Amino acid sequence: MNVAVILQQVPDTEAAVKPNPAVPGAILEEGVKFILNPYDEFAVEEALKIAEKDGGEVTGVCIGPDRSENAIRMAMAMGMERAILITEPAAVEADLVTQGGILAAALKTLSPKLVLSGREMIDSQNDAAAAVVAHKLGIPHVLAASKIEINGDKAVVVRDIEGGSLEIETALPAAISCQKGLNEPRYPTLIAIKRAKNKEIKKMTLAELGIAAAPSKSRVTALRQPQARAAGVKITGTPEEVTGKCLAWLSGTAKVI
Amino acid sequence: MDFTFNEEQKMVIDGARRFAREKLAPFIAELDEKAEVNLKALKELGKLGYLGMTLPEDFDGSNAGAIAYAASMIEFSKVDAGTAVAVSVQNSLVNDAILTFGTEAQKKEFLPRLASGEWIGCFTLTEANSGSDPGSLRTSAIRDGEHFVLSGTKNFTTNGGIADMMIVFAQTCKEKGAKGISAFLVRTDVPGFKVGKHENKMGIRSSSTTEMVFENCRVPASALLGEENKGLKVALTTLDGGRIGIAAQAVGIAEGALDEAVRYAKERVQFGRPISELEGLQFMLADMATEVEIARTMLFRVAWMKESHSQKFTKEAAMIKLYASEMAHRVCHKALQVHGGYGFMKEYKIERLYRDQRITEIYEGTSEIQRCVIARSLLGE
Structure with a gap:
């Protein structure tokens, strides 16, 4: 079964990210390490497991700047065979719905039986890629899968919810986003890392995908860091004094009681 | 001159770092206490290719090269210097000796099994x-x-x-x-x-x-x-390469100690402020970081010499083994000092790093032997 995976490159979770004052919505990239979106690793692992069962192939699709190639190579080192990368600024800077249309157009060239994505992108916290792509392709979607079982032309997906879980049956093809806990992403072997270098990354333009323009209906206008938290108030004294001072502070200064 | 890792090397190193964090770090305190080997992790490293890093693919090696090997050794050593030395022995002392001196039959019998971790050497x-x-x-x-x-x-x-x-x-x-x-x-x-x-x-x-x-x-x-x-030639030639592994181990231990010292200095409050704001302590951290950087740079140059087969590196291997191990001694000493009394307690990682460092000045040629090797080369003996 051929599986396609939507991939995204994001700043490393350990990176100290700062807004770029010159470009609204962008970060300063100097010194920042970029990685494959961690949730996408679950998607790649699941895709490989499903494809390995019957000799299918896993292909990635990605919208992002040239540096995204490194994230794709990581997925290739895990075992993904091929990828389509769209680097045109009009696509990279587009909103999620527009990007979903572009991804759907790229996916159509592959006609996969299953489309997987990470549950969310850890940088923008966008979590709608699978849903938008499904909508554009006219196929069902399930978000945040913690278990996927393929059964012929159907998939049974489990999604964890507060205090329990949902079991959802969907026809295939479908788009499913992958939650942490779905699997344990494999470590690339060193030989696979070497092989990944020579795998095909096909760069496609919007024109080649039959998309004339990619007008965004929304755009990010600013990126701000959270304000530094003010220092707390330290209250000392005997238990009686502390209780008194605490009550006085809560009612007087904080005005919460 | 290009001092950057290529993309392939970066992935190999990232893999080593992730492995150390996920598969070594959770167990090291207990294994250190009980003096037990993490054989499961070692076997897994074999399957991933980290036990055949300098072997050609003909012998099922991963042929990642001496530079990626040294960098991976740093990552393992930061977290678990015991598992790291097992990796070093397999790669540098066993595989390299067989690759260099073995007959075709010996290479075929031993190398694929060593590269995959099926056999530990x-x-x-x-x-x-x-x-x-x-x-x-x-x-x-x-x-x-x-x-x-x-x-x-x-x-x-x-x-x-x-x-x-x-x-x-x-x-x-x-x-x-x-x-x-x-x-x-x-x-x-x-x-x-x-x-x-x-x-x-x-x-x-x-x-x-x-x-x-x-x-x-x-x-x-x-x-x-x-x-x-x-x-004797087999031993001495092999130990040249081995010294890169041990130097990398020392650099890793020192980096680990520096990380611990920096973290602790930011957290520990005395005299109403983090001790990292005290200039005396900042100077210690600055010296430590500088020494680590110098050792790293030379380590990768010697690894490059081995990888590129451009020249004999006996003297340089001895130099980096000598410098990195003694540097790690100084860095661990200072890192423990930064921790004060807590550094003397087993709850803090620096206590283990301080003990782990000591052997790097002794095995695969003591510091004194390294000085002999360097002097012999200088004096043209």
Whole structure:
């Protein structure tokens, strides 16, 4: 079964990210390490497991700047065979719905039986890629899968919810986003890392995908860091004094009681 | 000149870092306490290719190169210097020796199994009365037709207790002293061999260090690694490469100690502010970071010399082994000092790093031997 995976490159979770004052919505990239979106690793692992069962192939699709190639190579080192990368600024800077249309157009060239994505992108916290792509392709979607079982032309997906879980049956093809806990992403072997270098990354333009323009209906206008938290108030004294001072502070200064 | 890792190297190093974080870090405190080996992790490293990093693909090696190997060693050593030395022995001492001196048949028999981690190897040279002076080996290998009979006891053998095969050095011509030594490739299940005492060590306690006991242990003449009586060359050539592994281990331990010191200095509040705001302490951290950086830079240059086969690197390997191990001593000392009394307690990682560091100045050639090697090269002897 051929599986396609939507991939995204994001700043490393350990990176100290700062807004770029010159470009609204962008970060300063100097010194920042970029990685494959961690949730996408679950998607790649699941895709490989499903494809390995019957000799299918896993292909990635990605919208992002040239540096995204490194994230794709990581997925290739895990075992993904091929990828389509769209680097045109009009696509990279587009909103999620527009990007979903572009991804759907790229996916159509592959006609996969299953489309997987990470549950969310850890940088923008966008979590709608699978849903938008499904909508554009006219196929069902399930978000945040913690278990996927393929059964012929159907998939049974489990999604964890507060205090329990949902079991959802969907026809295939479908788009499913992958939650942490779905699997344990494999470590690339060193030989696979070497092989990944020579795998095909096909760069496609919007024109080649039959998309004339990619007008965004929304755009990010600013990126701000959270304000530094003010220092707390330290209250000392005997238990009686502390209780008194605490009550006085809560009612007087904080005005919460 | 380009001091950056290529994308492939970055992925190999990232993999090593992730492995150290997920598969080594959770267990090291307990393994250190109990003096136990993380054999499961070691086998997994084999499957991933980290035990055959400098072997060609013809022998199922991952051929990642000496630079990626040194960088991976740093990542493992930061977290678990005991597992790291097992990785170093397999790559630098066992694989490289067989690749350089082995016959095609020996390479085919041993290298794929070592590269995959199916077999763990060891390099057994040292004896109770023969440390820096290999000419004084007492373990003998007496020729008996098409066989050699090995007798004697080796000690301080890294990986001894977990090894499936070993490179054994023994006297084949006693009168010739250091020029009468030969190297042998021997499986550990051969009759007449047994693992002796397991050493109770100060540091790198998650590695196995044992005696190796040979009692009339018969091995075929085809087990000779390199020529008869040319074992010293096998030992010395192999140890050149080994020094890169140990230097990388020292750099890793030092980096780990520096990370711990920086973290602690930011957290620890005295006199109403984090101690990282005290200039005296900042100077210590600055010196530590500078020394680590110098060692890293030279380490990768020596690794590059090995990888590019451009020139002999005996002197430089000795220099970086000497510098990195003594640098790690200074850095661990200061990092523990930054921790104050807490650094003396087992709850803090720096206590283990401080102990783990010490052996790097001793094994695979003491600092004094490294100085001899460097001086000999300088003086053209």
